[in-house]
Amino acid sequence: MGWCRITILCLIWQHTVMVRSEDGLEDDDLTSRLRDGRLRFAGGSKGSTFKVALFADLHFGENAWSDWGPEHDLNSVKVMSTVLDIERPDFVVYLGDVVTANNFLVHNASLYWDQAISPTRARNIPWATLFGNHDDARFEWPIDWFSSSGIPQILCPSANVSGELQNEMFVLMVLDEFILNWEGLFSGGDKCVFKGTTRLELMRNEITRNTLSYTGFGPQNLWPSVSNYVLTVVSPKSDHNLPVMFMYFLDSGGGSYPGVISNIQSEWLRNKSQEVNPDSSIPEIVFWHIPSKAYEKVAKKVADGRTQCVGSMFEESVAAQDAEMGMMKLLKERPSVKAIFVGHNHGLDWCCPYEKMWLCYARHTGYGGYGTWARGARILEITDEPFSLKSWIRMENGTLHSEVVLST
Numbered sequence: 098m099g100w101c102r103i104t105i106l107c108l109i110w111q112h113t114v115m116v117r118s119e120d121g122l123e124d125d126d127l128t129s130r131l132r133d134g135r136l137r138f139a140g141g142s143k144g145s146t147f148k149v150a151l152f153a154d155l156h157f158g159e160n161a162w163s164d165w166g167p168e169h170d171l172n173s174v175k176v177m178s179t180v181l182d183i184e185r186p187d188f189v190v191y192l193g194d195v196v197t198a199n200n201f202l203v204h205n206a207s208l209y210w211d212q213a214i215s216p217t218r219a220r221n222i223p224w225a226t227l228f229g230n231h232d233d234a235r236f237e238w239p240i241d242w243f244s245s246s247g248i249p250q251i252l253c254p255s256a257n258v259s260g261e262l263q264n265e266m267f268v269l270m271v272l273d274e275f276i277l278n279w280e281g282l283f284s285g286g287d288k289c290v291f292k293g294t295t296r297l298e299l300m301r302n303e304i305t306r307n308t309l310s311y312t313g314f315g316p317q318n319l320w321p322s323v324s325n326y327v328l329t330v331v332s333p334k335s336d337h338n339l340p341v342m343f344m345y346f347l348d349s350g351g352g353s354y355p356g357v358i359s360n361i362q363s364e365w366l367r368n369k370s371q372e373v374n375p376d377s378s379i380p381e382i383v384f385w386h387i388p389s390k391a392y393e394k395v396a397k398k399v400a401d402g403r404t405q406c407v408g409s410m411f412e413e414s415v416a417a418q419d420a421e422m423g424m425m426k427l428l429k430e431r432p433s434v435k436a437i438f439v440g441h442n443h444g445l446d447w448c449c450p451y452e453k454m455w456l457c458y459a460r461h462t463g464y465g466g467y468g469t470w471a472r473g474a475r476i477l478e479i480t481d482e483p484f485s486l487k488s489w490i491r492m493e494n495g496t497l498h499s500e501v502v503l504s505t
Contacts, residue, residue, distance in 0.1 A: 153440030156465025193229025193386030230351020408447025
């Protein structure tokens with residue numbers, strides 16, 4: 098069983114490396130591509146649609162030293178593959194907590210990040226990512242490692258072993274209680290690292306190695322918040338210049354710093370939206386990971402039966418951001434904002450009306466993370482002329498539910 102598991106994951110890893118090597122980008126290419134940020138309808142006729150799949154809370158890399166950790170990652174790949182093959186989306190959004198960095202020892206979390214995006218990349222579908230609270234978290238030592246059972250053998254790589262080779266061998270070893278004929282490369286080494294990969298490292302590794310990635314760096318004055326950018330869905334008409342929708346991506350923090358959308362991020366979005374959509378005539382949607390405190394207000398109305406929500410899971414309380422720093426006030430003032438989409442809560446998948454917009458959860462996609470609820474993904478469908486924004490949830494068994502019209 099152990100060697101079978103190793104073989105399967107090796108194949109995933111090898112596939113990831115092969116795609117990356119063919120799909121590499123230099124920094125100059127990166128700069129010019131990100132300046133465009135335009136997503137185009139596949140069709141060219143009136144009434145064409147643009148479909149987006151949201152993959153939330155995949156939590157790759159958990160408990161790599163156990164039986165269930167690698168198995169969960171494989172099951173997550175199956176969920177994404179099912180959704181992609183049924184829905185055939187034009188674009189995919191990875192809605193944070195792509196990996197659980199606080200739960201693995203490998204120095205470069207991009208190893209697991211690459212595995213998470215591999216089903217989308219293998220189908221030649223473009224995507225974008227944003228950060229959740231687990232993606233750059235520091236390693237947390239399991240308390241049971243300090244019990245009588247003891248800490249699993251940890252072999253630190255020697256200084257003469259390259260970082261990429263370290264990652265490959267580490268994955269193989271932790272999956273099968275270490276492969277003895279490789280121990281010589283690691284004996285007496287001092288290169289174990291017990292810290293998470295930074296947001297900047299994760300993002301640069303993704304963007305520079307994948308031409309299909311539309312992920313963007315935010316301005317440096319927004320750091321430590323990183324995944325802040327805007328993409329434009331443009332008209333299917335021949336000129337491809339008329340915006341149909343703007344999609345804003347925001348880093349809601351957590352992990353290496355507090356879980357908040359800062360005041361300066363709010364000001365950035367205010368300025369950016371005035372730049373690209375000054376009269377609010379073009380519809381806008383917003384993505385981030387940790388729900389705002391407005392979600393708590395909506396949840397209270399749900400409990401009291403005072404709002405009309407669409408969804409199938411109302412299984413837990415909202416785990417909101419640490420504070421509200423002005424973002425929701427700004428979005429409420431923009432009539433063009435139609436919906437906000439978040440992850441984080443694995444037991445919630447509802448869309449609820451709030452002011453003049455909708456507050457929506459995705460659906461827990463990954464087998465990593467807490468909860469045993471069935472997995473799935475939220476789907477968005479944008480139609481041009483006449484404009485509409487619809488959504489539903491596609492489950493891992495292929496069924497569909499919770500259809501809702503978010504804007505017309």
